[in-house]
Amino acid sequence: MPSPSTALNGRSLVDGAASGELLFADIGLSFWGGVDAFSGEVIDRHHPLSGAHLAGRVLAIPSGRGSCTGSSVMMELISNGHAPAALVLAEPDEILTLGVLVAQLLFGRSLPVLCIGQQAFAALRGKAFAQVQGERLVLFDQAPAEALPAAPASPPAATRPTTLTLTDHDQALLAGDLGKAAQVAMQIVLRMAELQGAHSLVDISQAHIDGCIYTGPASLRFAQQLVQWGARVRVPTTLNSISVDQRRWRELGIDAALGEPASALGDAYMAMGAQMSFTCAPYLLDSAPKLGEQIVWAESNAVVYANSVLGARTLKYPDYLDICIALTGRAPLIGCHLEAQRKARVQIDLPALTHLDDAFYPLLGYHIGAMVGSRIPLVTGLERFAPTHDDLKAFGAAFATTSAAPLFHIAGVTPEALDPAQAVSAGEVLPVKRIALADLLVSWRELNSARDSQVDLVSLGNPHFSLGEFAHLAQLCRGRTRNPAVSLVITCGRAVLEQARDAGHLAPIEAFGAVLVTDTCWCMLGEPVIPPAARTLMTNSGKYAHYAPGLAGRAVHFASLGECVEAACTGSASGRLPAWLQPAAPQESPAHV
Structure with a gap:
């Protein structure tokens, strides 16, 4: 066995031992939209690990990023055997760690998660093999002849001692006095609170659940297990987009292999008392929180909007921790729940x-x-x-x-x-x-991944379309003729759809030939809503322009809403740089570069 080149110590977020080829990147990775939940392939086409497979390898990334659903993808990978052997982080990541903890609790399967800090993380570059043993990381310049066998920690005990200050109500939840589901939820809340360094919990006024997205059989099994244990939310709770339009998935041609479990997952969360909102933009609902309100929202764009634009207080909660907090009404008093951390x-x-x-x-x-x-x-x-x-x-x-x-x-x-x-x-x-404007031009070119001007699909509504966006689109579509070879599809929440209908915005949009899809969003949509023959799509969403090459396997044109409507009429992207970018470079040719 070769001698180790480096040995480092860190903080064990999930205990265990494992070894494998080191897969290193110095850029964070969103597991949702960035990793295929069924194969473990990195599908984020903007990431340096694009095309790599995680199974059996020690994954070293600075942290996660992007979607809160990364925890669900991690749990699926552990459940189906395509997870990394271990996860090494520069910074603690609650989203990925929570996915491991839920898999450990429900399925008795796990993997070690180790946080080593930014300075030590740089030492991993160029190493070929790694062994994680609890709080210790051993690095090798080449793979040892005999690798350390995986030995994850045992599932946590049902009665785990805690260092947090608990109320009598917290103690009753933890003791199981309020039911099995609430007890398990409280165990998970406390475990994450300890990892985050919280000293106490805080009451929250509402929750928004992102875990209703179907990532595979494990996500449905988790929700149905909570229902069997008698789960009921303790605060008003809305639901994020699910993976299908629950009312029309058959009409839209969705395979029953996805439509049935995805719809059942939405039903399971409603059985816990959550509202049938099915939107990734809960800030558009009448129930949107107020300035200073303590809430628990998952779904990355909703978290950022709630904190930044509404001034409400929430962390970027991982899938499954969101429902656990909704079932207890209690959240870790840490991070953006505190004034100083904002x-x-x-x-x-x-x-x-x-x-x-x-x-x-x-x-x-x-x-x-x-x-x-x-x-x-x-x-x-x-x-x-x-x-x-x-x-x-x-x-x-x-x-x-x-x-x-x-x-x-x-x-x-x-x-x-x-x-x-x-x-x-x-x-x-x-x-x-x-x-500088030249910097923005680099990002513009990164989002514009299409190499020719053709447009087969215009995708709008990521996040879900607002009433104002419907009004703007109606003006742009009025009196125009869509190219019959181009599909235009809009995703939105049910509540906003009815508001737009009542306001008269839908008539010119439907006359233009747009397809309106509710309940789900572009990060979950595939064929046949995305036409199988479509090679390129166009969107005004920076989020979807980033994720679509991996999720949908299509090249992307990114531009304004006006340019999207123009492309729907002509079947071609103009390739024009917007006026605010033109001083940075000469006018671009019709094909994006």
């Missing part, structure tokens, strides 16, 4: 800007998210533009795609940065990063 950690200065359109905000959010990693930014330079709620929705969704941060501040715009000084801790001088 302050900016880096300032982003924008260049001189002019002639902005609606493509600017998702592109900017995408770019800034990648710049800041897990740090909360304070963005300056938009004070005079007065971005709308739809602009901030698009910014936040793209920001949440590339960042692990649950919050952003925009000077003079978002509620906790109307006075920018209030978004910064007293006495702290923030590091400053400046963006």
Whole structure:
């Protein structure tokens, strides 16, 4: 056996021992949209590990990022045998760790998770093989002849001691006085609270559940097990998009192998008392929280919007922890639930800007998210533009795609940065990063992955379309003729769809030939809603422009809503750079580069 080249110590988030070929990347990875839950292949086509398979390898990434559903994907991978042998992180990641803990609790299967810190993480570059043994990581320049056999920790005991301060109600939940489901939920809440470093719990007023997305048999098994244990939510609870349009999946041609379990998963969460909202944009509902309200929301774009635009208080909760908190009404008092943890950690200065359109905000959010990693930014330079709620929705969704941060501040715009000084801790001088138009052009080209001008599908509504977006689209479609070779599909929530119908916005959109899909969203849609013959799609969503090459296997044109409608009429993307980008480079040719 070769001698180890390096030995490091870290913090064990999930105990165990495993070894394998080291798969290293210095960029965070979203398991949802970035890893195939059934094969373990990395499908994020923008990630350096694209095409690699995780099974049996020690995965080393700085942290997760993007979707809260990463925990569900991790659980599926553990359940079906395609998970990494171990996970090594530079920073603690609640989303991925929670997926391991739930698999450990329900299925008795696990993998070690070790956090070693940013400085030590850099030592992993170039190493070929790794062994994780509890809090110790041993690195090799080549694979040993005899690898350490995997030996994950045993599932946690039902009565695990806790260091948190608990109320009498908390103790009753933990003792099982309020039922098996509430007891198991409380065990998971406390385990995560300890990992996060919380000292106590806080009451929450509402929850939004992301775990209703079907990622495979394990996700349905988890929900149905809670129902069998008598689960009932203790606070008003809304549901995220599910994986199919529950009312029309057969009509849309969805295979019953997906339609039936995905619909059953939605039913299971409603059986726990959750509302049939089925939207990834719960901030568009009448139940949206107010400034300062303590809530528990999952779904990455919704978390960022709630914290940043509404000023409510939530962490970026992983799937399954969200329902556990809804079943107990109690959340770890940590992170963005605390005033001090909501302050900016880096300032982003924008260049001189002019002639902005609606493509600017998702592109900017995408770019800034990648710049800041897990740090909360304070963005300056938009004070005079007065971005709308739809602009901030698009910014936040793209920001949440590339960042692990649950919050952003925009000077003079978002509620906790109307006075920018209030978004910064007293006495702290923030590091400053400046963006040039040439930097934004790089991100524009990254989102525009299509190599020719053809457009076969226009996809709108990621996140779900708002009433304002329906009004804007109706104006753009009125009197226009769609190219019959181009499909235009919009996803939205049921409540907003009825509001748009009542307002008269749907008539010109339906006359244009758009297909309206409720309950689900683009990150869950595939064929035949995406026409099998379609090679390229066009979207105004920075989030979907990032995920579609991996999730849908199609190249993407990214542009404004107006450009999307134009392409639906002509069947071709113009390739024009928006006016606000043109000073950075000469006019582009019709084919994106």
